[in-house]
Amino acid sequence: ELKVEQNPLFLSMQEGKNYTIYCNxxxxxxxxxxxxxxxxxxxxxxxxxxxxxxxxxxxRLMASLDTKARLSTLHITAAVHDLSATYFCAAFTGGGNxxxxxxxxxxxxxx
Amino acid sequence: NAGVMxxxxxxxxxxxxxxxxxxxxxxxxxxxxxxxxLPEEGLKFMVYLQKENIIDESGMPKERFSAEFPKEGxxxxxxxxxxxxxxxxxFCASSPQTGDEQYFGPGTRLTVT
Numbered sequence: 001e002l003k004v005e006q007n008p009l010f011l012s013m014q015e016g017k018n019y020t021i022y023c024n025x026x027x028x029x030x031x032x033x034x035x036x037x038x039x040x041x042x043x044x045x046x047x048x049x050x051x052x053x054x055x056x057x058x059x060r061l062m063a064s065l066d067t068k069a070r071l072s073t074l075h076i077t078a079a080v081h082d083l084s085a086t087y088f089c090a091a092f093t094g095g096g097n098x099x100x101x102x103x104x105x106x107x108x109x110x111x
Numbered sequence: 112n113a114g115v116m117x118x119x120x121x122x123x124x125x126x127x128x129x130x131x132x133x134x135x136x137x138x139x140x141x142x143x144x145x146x147x148x149l150p151e152e153g154l155k156f157m158v159y160l161q162k163e164n165i166i167d168e169s170g171m172p173k174e175r176f177s178a179e180f181p182k183e184g185x186x187x188x189x190x191x192x193x194x195x196x197x198x199x200x201x202f203c204a205s206s207p208q209t210g211d212e213q214y215f216g217p218g219t220r221l222t223v224t
Binding site: 004030033041042043048088090100101103 | 144155213
């Protein structure tokens with residue numbers, strides 16, 4: 001059974017600082033997603049990573065995938081308050097046609 | 112192109128009542144997925160349906176929960192005799208084909224009093 005673990009669970013950081021969220025998954029996965037969720041809202045798709053070594057960037061966020069280590073990272077550069085949200089990674093298994101989500105990282109960027 | 116629609120957005124039920132959650136997939140999508148998010152947790156897969164068929168219900172509780180996706184109309188997640196532990200946000204997602212990216216709806220937040 002595929003398991004996905006994220007760390008840290010909570011992250012409080014100051015504006016302007018850099019940090020990385022880690023996502024480990026236990027078995028082979030076809031692709032890896034990162035989502036953002038604001039309180040009381042649905043999930044916003046940020047990135048989909050398809051292959052080993054994939055790197056995608058959008059603004060202050062950059063995601064990467066290492067399929068050999070079964071590890072994905074979400075790097076935040078020069079954080080701003082607007083990035084405060086909960087971030088989830090999710091691994092997709094084509095055989096199961098379902099997403100397995102991590103527990104989420106609650107990010108709070110202090111002004 | 113309208114996104115995935117769910118209604119109601121908020122639902123309050125007393126213990127023992129039934130809850131019906133509706134999901135209309137994006138236009139052209141025939142695959143629907145239901146996920147549940149308990150407070151302070153990630154989403155957990157419940158069931159995957161295509162029109163008129165349940166493909167994978169491995170995440171559904173064995174009792175009180177059922178899902179359908181009829182030929183016409185929205186997908187329905189039905190919870191009978193709700194208990195306080197059923198309080199959660201229920202998200203529906205849809206995709207055009209199996210294996211494609213899933214697009215999430217706004218969710219239904221169920222509160223059982």
